[in-house]
Amino acid sequence: MTALPKLPPIVSVAIRNLPKHETIPCTLALFGFRENPEHTVLAHLRGKWALGMAQKPHDFFGLYLCDRCHDIINGRSNHTEQPSDWEVLNALYRSQQFMALHRVLQVK
Numbered sequence: 001m002t003a004l005p006k007l008p009p010i011v012s013v014a015i016r017n018l019p020k021h022e023t024i025p026c027t028l029a030l031f032g033f034r035e036n037p038e039h040t041v042l043a044h045l046r047g048k049w050a051l052g053m054a055q056k057p058h059d060f061f062g063l064y065l066c067d068r069c070h071d072i073i074n075g076r077s078n079h080t081e082q083p084s085d086w087e088v089l090n091a092l093y094r095s096q097q098f099m100a101l102h103r104v105l106q107v108k
């Protein structure tokens with residue numbers, strides 16, 4: 001596989017702060033968790049989903065998650081079961097749909 005060129009992470013305050021200004025539900029909703037949208041934050045994809053070692057992902061590769069799901073995917077919970085790849089990709093799709101809907105993710 002050809003290595004991708006190094007690119008500084010694209011940071012967007014608008015993407016990060018969207019849950020502070022709009023009602024964004026948890027896009028992962030593990031175990032039926034769909035906590036209060038007031039607790040939704042942008043969680044960057046890490047681990048096997050990251051583009052490179054020690055490289056912070058672009059903000060548009062983030063998931064809007066409740067605090068409970070955020071703790072689970074970051075290993076800060078008693079839940080040892082991790083979401084499936086399909087669940088993560090579905091959450092990414094849903095998160096990017098919210099970004100596009102609220103015009104914080106646009107394509108030239």
Ligand SMILES: [Zn+2]
Nearest residue numbers: 026029066069
């Ligand atoms: Zn959740």
